[in-house]
Amino acid sequence: MSLRHALLGLLTVNPGTGYELTQRFDRSLSNAWHASHSQIYPELARLDEAGFAEVVSEGARGSRTWAVTDAGREELRRWLTESEPNRSVRNEGAVRLFLLTLLDPADRRPVLERERAHIEEEHRQLRALAAELDALPEPAAFRPVIDLALRLGPVMAEWMTEQLEDG
Amino acid sequence: MSLRHALLGLLTVNPGTGYELTQRFDRSLSNAWHASHSQIYPELARLDEAGFAEVVSEGARGSRTWAVTDAGREELRRWLTESEPNRSVRNEGAVRLFLLTLLDPADRRPVLERERAHIEEEHRQLRALAAELDALPEPAAFRPVIDLALRLGPVMAEWMTEQLEDG
DNA sequence: GCTTGACATGTAAGAAATGACATGTAACTT
DNA sequence: AAGTTACATGTCATTTCTTACATGTCAAGC
Numbered sequence: 332m333s334l335r336h337a338l339l340g341l342l343t344v345n346p347g348t349g350y351e352l353t354q355r356f357d358r359s360l361s362n363a364w365h366a367s368h369s370q371i372y373p374e375l376a377r378l379d380e381a382g383f384a385e386v387v388s389e390g391a392r393g394s395r396t397w398a399v400t401d402a403g404r405e406e407l408r409r410w411l412t413e414s415e416p417n418r419s420v421r422n423e424g425a426v427r428l429f430l431l432t433l434l435d436p437a438d439r440r441p442v443l444e445r446e447r448a449h450i451e452e453e454h455r456q457l458r459a460l461a462a463e464l465d466a467l468p469e470p471a472a473f474r475p476v477i478d479l480a481l482r483l484g485p486v487m488a489e490w491m492t493e494q495l496e497d498g
Numbered sequence: 499m500s501l502r503h504a505l506l507g508l509l510t511v512n513p514g515t516g517y518e519l520t521q522r523f524d525r526s527l528s529n530a531w532h533a534s535h536s537q538i539y540p541e542l543a544r545l546d547e548a549g550f551a552e553v554v555s556e557g558a559r560g561s562r563t564w565a566v567t568d569a570g571r572e573e574l575r576r577w578l579t580e581s582e583p584n585r586s587v588r589n590e591g592a593v594r595l596f597l598l599t600l601l602d603p604a605d606r607r608p609v610l611e612r613e614r615a616h617i618e619e620e621h622r623q624l625r626a627l628a629a630e631l632d633a634l635p636e637p638a639a640f641r642p643v644i645d646l647a648l649r650l651g652p653v654m655a656e657w658m659t660e661q662l663e664d665g
Numbered sequence: 666g667c668t669t670g671a672c673a674t675g676t677a678a679g680a681a682a683t684g685a686c687a688t689g690t691a692a693c694t695t
Numbered sequence: 696a697a698g699t700t701a702c703a704t705g706t707c708a709t710t711t712c713t714t715a716c717a718t719g720t721c722a723a724g725c
Binding site for chain 3: 696697701
Binding site: 473 | 504528529531587592593605661
């Protein structure tokens with residue numbers, strides 16, 4: 332159950348409300364997983380039931396701040412170190428890249444250009460995020476993952492450029 | 499609906515039975531999408547209903563060979579060129595990589611090593627597939643996508659090596 | 666002749682995910 | 696004072712996916 336552990340992970344980085352976690356999911360995990368609030372709220376309730384997370388404070392507008400428990404931290408550790416990863420991937424963009432080779436070049440070209448523009452835009456946003464993180468007093472634990480993403484982007488963009496030249 | 503179009507795409511490459519398509523899904527699209535036969539058989543029936551695919555021959559053991567229709571090819575083209583890609587990605591491995599930064603180095607190390615080994619094994623298999631494809635009389639349309647994957651692998655492996663050195 | 670494994674197709678229950686519906690509060694702007 | 700936007704939490708119907716159940720054929724090896 333990746334949603335459960337992703338949530339446990341985000342809560343380990345920092346406690347937060349369901350609303351906030353929904354946003355953090357999109358900002359930091361968007362290249363790995365997606366979950367909307369309609370999944371997150373019920374899952375927080377289940378984490379509570381399992382003893383892996385708990386409400387630590389209630390604030391304005393009925394907001395409830397959740398934090399991971401010791402049991403939750405241990406469950407996350409167990410999951411990361413002991414369970415076999417589920418390797419199955421879902422990436423529509425990659426499906427499209429694969430199927431694109433079936434189109435004739437005239438149809439393929441604009442799609443490839445759009446994809447390259449998208450990759451480049453993502454790269455710009457990642458660079459901005461990296462700069463933001465580097466300006467913080469303490470370094471973010473997940474900073475190296477941003478570096479990985481920053482390296483993968485140009486490789487994809489370059490491949491697309493070559494495809495556009497060859498096509 | 500990615501399953502539908504992935505299937506349409508595989509049928510465009512080559513007609514095939516549901517059984518065969520299940521295998522091809524795993525072999526050629528495993529880094530992009532996964533579907534098991536229990537999803538594929540019903541979807542083929544739906545593609546038939548929609549006029550996008552049809553049974554072109556029946557063989558031994560009740561096997562039925564499906565092929566894409568002209569309408570199906572057009573639907574695939576329309577989907578690739580006109581519809582907005584769904585950018586949401588599901589990749590448990592990437593989630594794990596992200597969350598790994600939360601563990602202490604002693605726990606992190608063996609997981610990183612396992613991941614690197616996995617990446618390298620995938621790379622070996624991709625190289626073998628590439629060699630296989632290059633030995634064929636006509637070049638495979640999707641050959642360039644293999645090249646992209648072959649470039650991404652080493653970047654990930656190197657990042658992991660660095661993480662192991664730094665940790 | 667028998668067994669095993671690959672080929673081959675289906676269904677069905679349950680879990681997970683999506684997208685829409687529904688409601689209300691607090692802060693800021695005009 | 697009214698309007699807008701961001702904050703905040705939930706539910707529910709539908710769709711999609713997974714896992715298990717269920718059945719049968721054909722080829723190869725023993």
